[in-house]
Amino acid sequence: MAEQQFYVGIHGVIASRGRILVLKRAPAMPYRAGSWDLPGGHLALGESFEDCLLREVKEETALDVAIERLLGLHSMVSEPYLQALYSCRLTVFQKVQLRPDEHVEHRWVTPAELASLELIPYLAAILKRGMLSYLN
Template sequence: MGRVDYYHDPHAPAANSLVVGGSAIVADTQGRILLQRRSDSGNWALPGGRMDIGETFADCIIRETKEETGFDVRIDRIVGIYSDPGHVFAYDNGEVRQQFNICCACTITGGTIQVSDESTAVEFHDPATLDELTMHESIRIRVRDYLADGSPVLR
C-alpha cells in the first residue's frame, strides 16, 4: 500500500485515524545509529511500525526491529513521544493517519544485520554524517532527542 507523507503542509488532507506506532534507535558499540533505507520512499529511517492487537508496546518495538533489521534488541529507555497533528500519512485506501510514535533507545542482544522487504539497505551511520543522508525531518528530530540529555521528550 502506497503512502504520502505530509509534514506541516497546508494542503495535507485531514487525519481520520490515529494508530499507535513505535520506532527504535539502536546504536552499536561505536555509537553509530542503525538506519534502514525505505523501499517506498528511498529515505533513511529508524526501524519501527504499528503496534498489533494482542501485543505489548515493548513487543512491537522488538518485533519491528527484528523484522526490519535482523537484530534482537532490549529496550533501554523512552526517547520521546511524537504526536504532531501537522504530520500525517495519506494511504491509498483513504486512511489519513496522524503521527503517533513512541521512540525507544535499544541495545542489540543478538541477531545479524539483514535487509527486509520494506528496505533496500540496513546500515549503521555515524551521527555526525546524518545530515548527508536523505531523511524525513521527523526522524532527525528523534535522533537529536536521543543524542540530547537522555530525558524523555513529549512532542
C-alpha cells in the same frame, strides 16, 4: 477540535559504538520511499509497545535487541502519526538482514552523519529536537 484517526509507530534507536542503525525504505513502500528510517513499525491492536518493537526489529533486520528505556514521544501536526522512541542495544552482534520489500540498504551512522541523509519526516524532526543528543 474534531477527532481523527492516527497511527502509533514504535521505533528503536539501536546504538553500537557511537553509531545508530538506519534503514533506507524500498522504492515500493507506499509512504516516503527512499527515505532513511529507524527500525520499527506500527502498533497492532492488543500489542504492547515493547512487544511491537521487538517484533518489528526482528522482522526488518533479523537482529535481537534489548530495550533500555523510552526516549520519548513525538508527533507532528502535519502527519497522522505518533512515534514512541526507545533506546536499544544489541544482545549479540549479528549481521543485519533486510527484507527487500521494505528496506534496500542499512547504515550505522553517527548523529552528525544522520543529518546529511534524506530522512523520513519524524526522524528529521526528532534529530532537530535533540532527542538523539544523548549519543554524542
